[in-house]
Amino acid sequence: MLIKKAKSYGFCFGVKRAVEIAENSKNAVTLGPLIHNPLEIERLAKNYNVKYINSIDEIGKNIKRVIVRTHGITKDRLEKLKNKKVEVIDATCPFVKKPQEIVEKMSKEGYDIVIFGDKAHPEIQGVMSYSVHNRVFVVLTPEELENIKLKEKIATVAQTTRKVKDYLKITEYLIKNHKEVRVFNTICNATFENQEAVRELSKEADIMIIVGGKNSSNTKQLYNIAKEHCESYLVESENEIKPEWFKNKTLCGVSAGASTPEWLVERIISKIKDVT
Ligand code: SF4
The missing domain is CATH 3.40.1010.20 (4-hydroxy-3-methylbut-2-enyl diphosphate reductase, catalytic domain)
Structure with missing residues (x-):
């Protein structure tokens, strides 16, 4: 089985940057989950002790550093955060x-x-x-x-x-x-680049595997585009991969939603290799 990744997939620039900021900010908390991917949230908590809180009011004496997520917060909330005397680490996407x-x-x-x-x-x-x-x-x-x-x-x-x-x-x-x-054109092309790339690859592939959260709307969009052109599956983890999907197929395309980390994509690819 030939496996080919889409030209553009997975984390956008802003999310990649936010995850790196979180990795470099051990013991900080994020205001709300950093991205819509439970496995990545779990990894950040386990390896870097970066957990999340849902509200500024949860900030107690034990919290010293707070990360602002990619889509930013209001000026008032930023002010409120600063008044809490915590270090504010701004991961708002440029x-x-x-x-x-x-x-x-x-x-x-x-x-x-x-x-x-x-x-x-x-x-x-x-x-x-x-x-x-x-x-x-x-x-x-x-x-x-x-x-x-x-x-x-x-x-x-x-x-x-x-x-x-x-x-x-x-x-x-x-x-x-x-x-x-x-x-002012403030539209970011990241989402559309992933969509265009999945369209291109699914026209050529016999089967497409889209990796990402089933509740992630941009992942579902990728899946919907892919299935217009070939047999396609949306998977959250390698355990969902079934060997029979790949029977009589030669080219498997792989893409991933904007909140899917690269390590998860690699895990899926190695599972596909194992079963084919
Ligand atoms: S604006 Fe949003 S989609 Fe675009 S790079 Fe930033 S975080 Fe990603």
Whole structure:
């Protein structure tokens, strides 16, 4: 059996960086689980004593260092953390920091802020909190803008994981209806690179194995793309691999969700080799 990995898969730059920060911050805690992968969380706890807490209020005398996750936190929560007199280790992805900085700067210059994204997502709550005024509007469709009376100076940013084609609908509406629109492309391509790579490989492979959490939406997306083109399986661990899947197949493609560590991918590959 020939095994081929997708050109791009697994951890994105921001998650890789956050995991390295955690590995270098022994005995720290993260504010919420660092990534959506229980095995990796377990590894960080076991090997580096980096565990997680769910709320700033859980910080007691025994906690000295706190890691902020890739999607960042609100300005208020950051302040609250600093008041706890703990060392704050900021693992906010630089691609998330960017829209935070833009919103701060443009709001200071008097621009209304339009954010294309999901208001309930922690990344967006963090980005919104950087505005110095309250004229910040979070929308997912241009229709939502129809009922908002915006000023003539507007600056717009997007949630990092959104699609460019959907952001264009928002910017098109703004440009058609307003005189000054500053558009910032804050979309990160990491998720789309993994999707494109899985599409390419699944067209060529006889079978695709997608590694990742069954509750991870980006892993499920990869699986859905793969199964459009060939027989595909989504697995969380090597124990799920079945020898009969590989009968009469020659090329097995492998990809992994954005929260799947490399060591888990390698474990799966060696299991495939064992059973074929
Ligand atoms: S912004 Fe991009 S690189 Fe950063 S954590 Fe999110 S997906 Fe990863």
